[in-house]
Amino acid sequence: MAKVKPRVKVPKTADVNEIIEIKTLISHPMHSGRAVDVDGNVVPRQIIHSFRVSFNGSEVMSVNLKPSVSANPFFTFPFKVIESGTFDFLWIEDGGKEYTKSKKITVG
């Protein structure tokens, strides 16, 4: 399988109470378990089923994904900055494999 690579875009700095936009993408085929390959074999289901975002250790946002989400799941969403800290992004694949990425933001 192609290499799964998470990418995240978060501003490096923000003002207090500013609502920033976070963009995330993970390169993943999201095999729905319904497609067949060129030889006629069904490609087994293998998707990212959960995406979670934490800030300074507490969860702020999450998404439950179904096979209807496109390959390379992409999300944009807001976040209200009240202090400096670290975002932890977590993607969980069928079978329990986890992919993570962290980003820091500074209030200033």
Next chain:
Amino acid sequence: MCLLGAASFGAVCSNTALAGPDEAAARIKEITGGSTGDDALIMLDLPEIAENGNAVKVAFEIDSPMTKENYVKEVHILADGNPEPDVATFNFSPATGACYATTRMRLSKTQEVHVIAAFSDGSYGSASATVKVTIGGCGG
């Protein structure tokens, strides 16, 4: 030309029953418990025509103060013509400060897409739009 394009996809949909509006309606009832909410709060951004059902951009924005007392808890995206109606469920918290999101989904054919929002006070809102799909996305 069109046939050649479809054949070169390499992977085609297996013959599976699609969900249909009834199953989606049942799922909506399951989420909301049958209550109907205020529809005015949700803005739904979907293309009228999607050339490629493999990646259809969907965006929603919900008017909410996002405070501890009044925020959007969950947003469900459902597609009534896909093999299973659920596409994704977003769980928000007051920490996000606003309630919007963008993602991309698969649509197997021309169908209606529903967005259901569950508010912290127990009420619900919904919005829906029809998307015409030119090439199906083997959505699953």
